[in-house]
């Protein structure tokens with residue numbers, strides 16, 4: 001499946017993986033604030049750290065001067081994390097003021113994100129919140145007394161609604177309201193819940209039930225649309241023997257097209273390039289050229305740009321190996 005990213009998203013991603021000056025991929029040693037969100041097992045995770053310029057008398061007047069992130073995720077996760085750090089550094093905010101940055105601000109900075117990738121911007125905002133909580137603990141700031149409510153992981157423990165992504169009922173309920181989510185597809189796009197096996201969509205106490213309870217739709221739906229079938233027909237997946245499988249030639253053509261269209265122009269902007277050396281099953285052997293060849297970020301370019309693009313656009317099983 002392919003995603004249409006904005007030029008800004010693609011450029012931020014490429015700058016980050018190339019470690020261009022002014023980008024923020026990395027981690028601050030002994031930070032003033034550290035927050036994490038997501039998990040590698042679920043496919044997306046971010047670790048966000050910041051450094052403040054400490055106010056000598058009043059820690060609530062500390063100002064964030066530096067922000068860094070490490071992320072395990074796709075193009076949009078990296079670009080969204082870059083956006084978050086840039087917004088924070090450019091606007092010189094206290095940690096409490098930084099909480100005003102929403103996932104919408106991040107999406108706007110990126111000049112849009114595919115609906116299915118909005119969760120990448122939500123992840124950054126959640127990690128920022130966790131980092132501010134950590135800063136407040138270290139600096140002895142009583143956030144509750146200041147009227148600032150943060151949602152810690154402890155507070156959001158509860159019944160797990162989406163087992164594939166380990167997301168609890170309190171967390172999903174909060175995000176439905178905060179992000180004004182009205183359909184299961186919107187929930188999946190925003191926080192990934194329901195994005196794998198789909199068994200949590202219509203299970204009792206599942207995503208649809210949480211939506212109905214939140215927005216009070218259940219009675220309305222039954223009264224206004226009594227003729228609607230309660231169970232949507234499920235389209236059976238074609239048996240393996242009937243699935244359309246690319247021939248090796250077609251597969252290699254798709255890979256070539258994805259690289260020509262979505263990878264090569266980015267690399268060439270920076271004086272680099274890539275050559276496909278061989279393709280065996282789903283393993284693609286590539287050689288970086290030009291400035292990319294000796295670049296310190298060559299491995300990241302292979303993994304995070306080339307492999308991720310091919311996974312997104314051609315086949316999620318693809319692995320890229322540099323030769």
Ligand code: FES
Pocket residue numbers: 161162163164165193194195196197198199200201
């Ligand atoms: S349980 Fe939610 S997607 Fe599988």
